[in-house]
Amino acid sequence: MTDIMQVEGLCIAFGGLKAVDGVSFTAERNKITTVIGPNGAGKTTLFNLISGALKPSGGRVIIKGKDVTGKGPAALQEAGLARSFQITNLFFEMTVRENLRLAAQRLEPVRQALLPLRRHGRAADKVTALIERFGFAEKAHEIVAALSHGEQRRLEIAMCLASEPQVLMLDEPTQGMSHGDTEDTAQLIRSLTDEVTILLIEHDIGLVMSLSDHVVVMHQGRKLAEGIPAEVRADSAVQAAYFGHG
Amino acid sequence: MHDRLDISMRANHVFFWILVIVALVFAAFASFSGDVFYLRLATEALILGGLALSIDILLGFTGLLSLGQALYFGIGAYVSALVLREEPSFWLAMGAAGVSVLLAGIAGGLIANRVRGVYFALITFGMAQVVAKVVYNSRELGASDGLIGIPVIEIPLGLITLSAGDPLGFFLLTLVIIALLYSVSAYLLGTPFGRIIIALKANEKRVPYLGYSTWAARMAAYVLAAVIAGLAGALYPMLRGFVSPELLFFATSGDALIMVIVGGAGTLAGAIWGAVILTMLKSVIGSWTEHHLIVIGLIFMSAILFMPKGIVGMLKPFVERNLLRNSARQPKPEPERTAL
Ligand SMILES: Nc1ncnc2c1ncn2[C@@H]1O[C@H](COP(=O)(O)OP(=O)(O)O)[C@@H](O)[C@H]1O
Numbered sequence: 001m002t003d004i005m006q007v008e009g010l011c012i013a014f015g016g017l018k019a020v021d022g023v024s025f026t027a028e029r030n031k032i033t034t035v036i037g038p039n040g041a042g043k044t045t046l047f048n049l050i051s052g053a054l055k056p057s058g059g060r061v062i063i064k065g066k067d068v069t070g071k072g073p074a075a076l077q078e079a080g081l082a083r084s085f086q087i088t089n090l091f092f093e094m095t096v097r098e099n100l101r102l103a104a105q106r107l108e109p110v111r112q113a114l115l116p117l118r119r120h121g122r123a124a125d126k127v128t129a130l131i132e133r134f135g136f137a138e139k140a141h142e143i144v145a146a147l148s149h150g151e152q153r154r155l156e157i158a159m160c161l162a163s164e165p166q167v168l169m170l171d172e173p174t175q176g177m178s179h180g181d182t183e184d185t186a187q188l189i190r191s192l193t194d195e196v197t198i199l200l201i202e203h204d205i206g207l208v209m210s211l212s213d214h215v216v217v218m219h220q221g222r223k224l225a226e227g228i229p230a231e232v233r234a235d236s237a238v239q240a241a242y243f244g245h246g
Numbered sequence: 247m248h249d250r251l252d253i254s255m256r257a258n259h260v261f262f263w264i265l266v267i268v269a270l271v272f273a274a275f276a277s278f279s280g281d282v283f284y285l286r287l288a289t290e291a292l293i294l295g296g297l298a299l300s301i302d303i304l305l306g307f308t309g310l311l312s313l314g315q316a317l318y319f320g321i322g323a324y325v326s327a328l329v330l331r332e333e334p335s336f337w338l339a340m341g342a343a344g345v346s347v348l349l350a351g352i353a354g355g356l357i358a359n360r361v362r363g364v365y366f367a368l369i370t371f372g373m374a375q376v377v378a379k380v381v382y383n384s385r386e387l388g389a390s391d392g393l394i395g396i397p398v399i400e401i402p403l404g405l406i407t408l409s410a411g412d413p414l415g416f417f418l419l420t421l422v423i424i425a426l427l428y429s430v431s432a433y434l435l436g437t438p439f440g441r442i443i444i445a446l447k448a449n450e451k452r453v454p455y456l457g458y459s460t461w462a463a464r465m466a467a468y469v470l471a472a473v474i475a476g477l478a479g480a481l482y483p484m485l486r487g488f489v490s491p492e493l494l495f496f497a498t499s500g501d502a503l504i505m506v507i508v509g510g511a512g513t514l515a516g517a518i519w520g521a522v523i524l525t526m527l528k529s530v531i532g533s534w535t536e537h538h539l540i541v542i543g544l545i546f547m548s549a550i551l552f553m554p555k556g557i558v559g560m561l562k563p564f565v566e567r568n569l570l571r572n573s574a575r576q577p578k579p580e581p582e583r584t585a586l
């Protein structure tokens with residue numbers, strides 16, 4: 001089975017607004033599936049429905065063959081899912097290392113929750129490796145609030161990886177980044193497909209086209225089109241709705 | 247290099263050790279001069295320090311403002327008093343108080359943890375007021391007079407037996423028990439469990455995505471705090487020979503909250519320092535003027551305005567800097583690994 005996640009007809013409405021309206025797609029193992037669409041299309045809301053932040057009013061989410069619809073974020077973490085946030089969501093008063101340590105501690109058995117931290121070698125090794133890999137060696141003991149925006153965005157991704165998830169959801173990871181940082185982040189995301197399946201929301205169309213294996217286009221809560229990047233780019237409905245001047 | 251949270255906790259230990267040394271020096275002087283009044287008062291200060299400690303776990307680490315922590319302090323005191331009147335056994339009284347307050351903490355937590363923020367504060371306040379009124383109106387519990395005539399107990403401690411009536415001995419025993427409560431709290435906050443508690447205060451919304459139930463974590467912190475308050479409360483009747491409904495009133499909760507803020511929220515040791523300082527001030531100022539509450543109120547207001555981090559909170563950065571410098575100087579063969 002190469003499908004690791006199936007999303008079937010997810011729905012939610014806020015008041016009269018159908019923010020997500022019957023969206024279905026599947027994510028293939030170790031591939032990058034990208035959700036695109038204009039602002040307000042419902043991409044973040046779709047992520048919220050999948051990651052347990054919101055309960056869908058209809059539809060199903062299946063991860064590794066298990067129905068996880070309507071479960072909370074903690075249960076979805078357990079099921080192998082990790083997500084980052086469009087609006088940076090970290091423990092700002094803690095250091096980089098402490099943030100990663102928190103995210104990694106689920107690697108250890110819960111029955112060790114009352115042993116001192118220094119007894120948790122696996123989580124500590126994970127943190128050390130992530131600090132190395134994400135280039136935080138110099139800043140490991142900096143308070144997160146003192147990091148640059150780009151560094152905070154990068155830490156968001158590192159936090160997600162700390163728990164060794166199977167599905168990684170990234171909500172506009174390059175948002176507000178400089179051109180150089182965006183390029184680095186793209187490189188990084190590409191390198192992650194050995195370990196995880198990635199579900200991405202991204203605005204930069206160039207990046208979407210070069211990174212994605214599969215693209216899902218959303219518009220006003222609905223799925224407008226899906227396919228490999230070239231197909232989607234050629235789709236006339238997508239051009240009208242999204243590329244605007246197509 | 248160490249985590250900031252570790253350095254922070256070690257700085258707390260420094261302030262706690264200073265308190266222990268001051269307490270021992272004081273005890274030596276007091277026993278030489280044959281003082282009883284101040285030894286008793288200092289014992290009471292330490293007992294209230296246990297209550298303040300429990301508030302600090304909630305306020306300073308979990309980010310929960312309890313306005314009714316005296317509820318558990320009072321339950322511990324009453325259960326201890328009831329047991330001692332039947333059977334003058336220190337260990338039985340402590341055990342019974344511990345179990346009762348554990349159950350009460352679970353019950354109270356189930357109610358209070360349904361809500362957040364201001365509502366949490368109001369519910370904790372309300373629960374304590376309700377129970378205080380019930381006790382106040384229960385003849386079986388001595389109503390407004392409380393329970394009096396609690397016998398002076400002998401406390402078997404393995405090799406020696408200590409009398410609760412011996413001011414020096416009971417002061418030292420209380421110091422040991424408060425040190426134990428402090429150590430257990432500090433230890434737990436340094437475990438993965440403790441880090442989740444601290445994460446709740448830092449950014450509760452992010453915690454579920456780490457794979458933890460915020461409800462369960464808040465509940466655990468709340469019950470832990472209840473048990474600490476209750477065990478401290480259990481010592482009260484051994485010291486004073488009586489318990490009264492005032493122990494459950496808001497005045498007790500509010501005073502303890504002031505102790506935490508004056509001492510420094512989020513420092514553990516500051517809660518106990520705050521208890522010692524406020525108890526002493528009350529007594530000293532009370533001997534000068536009847537209006538000691540006004541003076542205490544003014545001190546509290548100026549403390550908040552000029553020392554918002556409290557006494558320990560204000561001094562702590564200096565200690566932390568020293569600890570950091572020392573830990574940086576020590577060569578470590580495998581620094582990243584030993585850092586945890
Ligand atoms: N919690 C909410 N309550 C009410 N409306 C919401 C909420 N979350 C999102 N919306 C609305 O749903 C629509 C989709 O939003 P969102 O999913 O954030 O879009 P995108 O991420 O694609 O830019 C928007 O119109 C937004 O205003």
Ligand SMILES: [Mg+2]
Pocket residue numbers: 043044045086
């Ligand atoms: Mg969005």
